[in-house]
Amino acid sequence: MWPTVSPQSRSSPSADGAAILRLEQLTRTFAVGDQFVRALDGVDLQVAAGEYISLMGPSGSGKSTLLNILGLLDRPTSGEYWLAGEQTSTMSDDRLADTRQREIGFVFQFFHLIHRMTAVENVELPMMLAGVPPAERRARAREVLQRMGLEARINHRSSQLSGGERQRVAIARAVVMQPKILLADEPTGNLDSVSGGEVIRIVEALHEEGLTLIVVTHDQALGSRAHRRLLMRDGRIVQDVSG
């Protein structure tokens, strides 16, 4: 039941494998006052299913903007983005929301848990939006939380959890719908090194099971663990190193 993956995605990924993401000349421009700022400036990228990618670069280089577009939270100003072979620019808002729900998991620097809810309720949230019956989603949420080593914290409210525990709940929430892609924005940025290490171990284990993993980080040590490392500057990918 845990993220079911096809045999080929389990195999060692490479850039010429089945592309799960493909970007062509992607730009994103923001209006700031009466000026336009080009946050992404012609990005081309192809990601194969099952890759483990780190996205690094100085603040303002466009990492988060790219991550938001990859996660279908934002639309590019121009260029094309294919997700699992589908052109996203022609998708309606509802279609984007459904695709986001099915295909993509998010992990944020600040966890974004709902404080009034317990750990298990937070994990149930995406399944609730998808209309999964209560008994089934409770069972699935419990199972995922157990895998995160949080069985003792299932009924704790998020305010009663440590930072590391919160991030693990957030990861459980991100993967409970069994997405193909996990997008993590500074997942260890708000954690001490022990908790951060634990979180890295978990996401890498998920990747081992076939999940495509894209991590935005400032942390050189974390970034260098990825199999493919992208460096961004001024809205462009200036370095793309594999191995």
Next chain:
Amino acid sequence: MRLADRHRVAFSALARTPLRTAMLLLATAIGVAAVLMLTALGEAARGYIADEFQSLGTDLLVVLPGRTETSGAGAGMMSGATPRDITLDDARALLRSSAIAAVAPLVVGESPVSVGSLERDVTIMGTTASYAAIRRWTMASGEFLPDVDMDRESPVCVIGDTIGRELFRGEPPVGRWLRVGDRRCRVAGLLARQGVSVMVDVDTVVMIPVAMAQSLFDSAGLFRVLIQARSRDVMPAARRFVLDTFRERHHGEEDVTVITQDAVLKTFDGILGALTMALAGIAAVSLLVAGVLIMNVMLVAVSQRTQEIGLLKALGARRSQVLALFLTEALYLALLGAFAGLLLGFAGVWLLGSLYPDFTFHPPLWAVAGAVLTSMACGMLFGILPARRASRLDPVAALARR
């Protein structure tokens, strides 16, 4: 998203801010309660007036001199011309109809009334024995005026409860004599206490035979003639007979006005019905105010929960789902508020009823249904703006807000 989940999420969001929710519920509840109580008041007034007229009997016709009198002053008075008097012979002629059961002529005036050294000015009503039957008056002691010919000036009178107490100082008045103007008469009966009936304080009148009243006030004309039809069914026939008789006796001129109880009742009913509607309208304004309050608070809630909304969107919530969530919250507020308002309103109506037992307080069903529906409509209407704002939030900006 399943319906049950939507309700659970909306409810838990409201439960998270209990004080704010309670205040909003109170605002809606006051609006609904106001509609209930004010319409109950209006209906009570209507019921009271209807009862008053009902006590006169619905088979009653009243004849007054002059045409189309619509107020206390006759048309004749307004134009300076005096209409032809209605005489006792006219009244007697009405008894010929099989549709008419009883006729009571009425003369009204003011005169000093005294017993020994005690004297006061009193409303004098000159009439016949039929009057008590038509008005359904009962006696506390003694008898009403004697059933003799209308022309006969028997020296008897019937007095109201207050007159009895004030002039005879607790002594039984029946059989005693009193002076009305320059005449003396024996008290034949004491009216049972009944207070104000159709704008006249019955407890402070003295009733004398109609012929005596005519000579006392030196007037041949009658103030009114009260006619009781044999039944409600023959009212139109009785009315036709009355008009025909007067036309015949007054040389072909139709110079009297015939009023039926039903017509008067209908007029009052219409006026008081409009009053009730006006009160309901005023109360409905407070429901609108509650709606605006809901909108305000929901807008605040949306801005407070921006991050949460962003998260829901990141997790795959559609715009319509976010919209439905916030609308459900607004609807909950309106619905719970309406329910609380019903409780409050019925409690208030019960309180009014126990404070003023003479009136029957019942909020009409249309007001109850209308108040509940209006409050729900307000909740939805004013909930739409905040809900739309929430559903249109940009998820990136919403998540970035700390």
